Amino acid sequence: MNIVDIIHSALAQRKTRFAFELLPPLKGDGMEGISAAIDPLMAFDPAYINVTFHREGIKQTVRADGSTEWHVVRRRPGTVGISAAIQKKYGVETVPHLICGGLSKYDIEDALIDMDFLGLHNVLALRGDKSQNERRFMPHPQGHAHATDLVRQIAGMNRGEFVDGEVEECHHSRFSIGVAGYPETHEEAASPEEDIRHLKAKIDAGADYIVTQLFYDNSRFFDFVTRCRAAGIGVPIIPGIKPLSTVRHLELLPRTFGCRIPEELAREVEAHRDDKAAVRQIGTEWAIAQSRELIAAGVPVLHYYPMGKAENIIEIARTVF
Numbered sequence: 419m420n421i422v423d424i425i426h427s428a429l430a431q432r433k434t435r436f437a438f439e440l441l442p443p444l445k446g447d448g449m450e451g452i453s454a455a456i457d458p459l460m461a462f463d464p465a466y467i468n469v470t471f472h473r474e475g476i477k478q479t480v481r482a483d484g485s486t487e488w489h490v491v492r493r494r495p496g497t498v499g500i501s502a503a504i505q506k507k508y509g510v511e512t513v514p515h516l517i518c519g520g521l522s523k524y525d526i527e528d529a530l531i532d533m534d535f536l537g538l539h540n541v542l543a544l545r546g547d548k549s550q551n552e553r554r555f556m557p558h559p560q561g562h563a564h565a566t567d568l569v570r571q572i573a574g575m576n577r578g579e580f581v582d583g584e585v586e587e588c589h590h591s592r593f594s595i596g597v598a599g600y601p602e603t604h605e606e607a608a609s610p611e612e613d614i615r616h617l618k619a620k621i622d623a624g625a626d627y628i629v630t631q632l633f634y635d636n637s638r639f640f641d642f643v644t645r646c647r648a649a650g651i652g653v654p655i656i657p658g659i660k661p662l663s664t665v666r667h668l669e670l671l672p673r674t675f676g677c678r679i680p681e682e683l684a685r686e687v688e689a690h691r692d693d694k695a696a697v698r699q700i701g702t703e704w705a706i707a708q709s710r711e712l713i714a715a716g717v718p719v720l721h722y723y724p725m726g727k728a729e730n731i732i733e734i735a736r737t738v739f
Contacts, residue, residue: 419511420594421540422626424465425654428718435465436739437656438722438731442469442500449503455728456508462735464510465719468542468629471497471515498529502536513596514538517546518568522560523581526568530575534591542596542629543568543620555606566619569595573624597621599628599655601642605676614649627653629721632660632671634704635680636711657712660723661730662701665691702730709738 428435438459443451456467497514505512516529533541545555545565557563562571571581575591578584597620600613607613617628628646633639639657646655662671668684671677683704690696709720720738724731 420592420626421466421511421513421596422594422654424511425627425656425718428465429654429716432716434713434717434739435719436462436722436735437465437467437719438724438728439468439470440500440504441725442471442496449500452500452504453507455724456504458732459728459735460508460510462739466511466513466540467504467508468513468721469497469501469504469515471517471544471546498532498536498538501533501538505538511540512538513540513542515542515544516568516572517544518557518562518565519546519555520558520561522558523562523571524560525558526561526571527575527581530572530591530593533593534589539592540594540596541572542598543572543625544598564616565597566616566623569597569620569623569625576624594627595625596627596629596656597625599630599642599646600676601630601633601638602677610645614645614651617646618649618651621651621653625653627656629656630658631677632658632675632723633677634662634683634708635678636708638678639712640715654718656719656721657717658721658723659705659708659712659734660725661705661734662687663698663727663730664694665697667701698730702733705730705734706737709734713738 424435440452440455443449501512501514504510514533516526521529530541533539543565545568555563562568572593572595576593578586578588578590597617599617603610603613604616607616628651630639630642643655660671662668662679662683665687668679668687672679683700686700687697690700712720722731722734
């Protein structure tokens with residue numbers, strides 16, 4: 419079943435569904451870690467499971483003598499294969515991410531053909547982050563600079579249009595396309611209004627639904643939805659939730675994801691900064707309160723970001739679902 423159909427079914431039944439995201443294992447690792455992460459979450463009947471896509475990156479390290487060392491960041495390959503294995507083993511719709519970074523249009527087309535053969539009919543289309551050695555995002559010379567163009571290519575394949583031209587008689591794919599939205603505005607957008615215009619362009623190109631970046635103030639999500647609707651964006655909007663779990667997150671999450679930590683949450687975490695268990699519980703309880711308010715507002719799905727650690731997600735799901 420396509421994700422957009424699952425979303426509309428949840429809306430019709432007025433029942434919020436649970437969903438979560440997984441990191442592929444590091445190169446050389448097997449499925450054991452993936453299964454260990456998924457197994458305890460199956461009790462909450464996930465609507466779908468997302469699997470991220472990580473490109474190879476370059477990391478800069480400055481030595482004590484002031485010289486610079488560059489090294490390749492370990493890759494997490496296998497997004498499509500892992501997605502197919504998960505979908506077959508658990509019978510849950512699985513959504514591989516597909517990014518522009520490092521891929522040509524032909525690479526993207528081949529990946530989509532593989533997904534279609536494997537029965538993966540859902541995809542989350544993203545531009546992807548710039549590499550750590552890039553001052554700005556650099557697309558593949560034969561690739562896409564923007565997620566809108568990636569969405570357009572996927573939607574075109576659904577119509578039988580390929581990179582080298584239209585194929586009149588062919589098996590048409592039927593991908594349901596998700597895209598990312600930013601309640602607190604993408605860091606590269608000139609303004610919130612421009613960010614919404616770019617999001618509208620992705621929807622007009624063929625995207626079926628939106629999954630948001632993480633946030634900690636629900637009022638920002640509700641305002642984002644209002645602004646989207648005013649701009650003519652009518653597709654479902656799925657909120658993304660990640661529980662804060664360490665003191666370091668107070669600095670790391672805003673810097674990495676462009677989200678703001680509410681003063682009340684930051685103050686409570688700082689007051690318990692020397693107690694790791696207490697900090698983790700504070701973040702979990704905040705996410706529970708967020709989830710309950712969003713469920714009361716009638717969102718069709720809550721999309722959680724475990725970031726490789728599912729214990730707090732289990733506690734949240736056990737409490738609210």
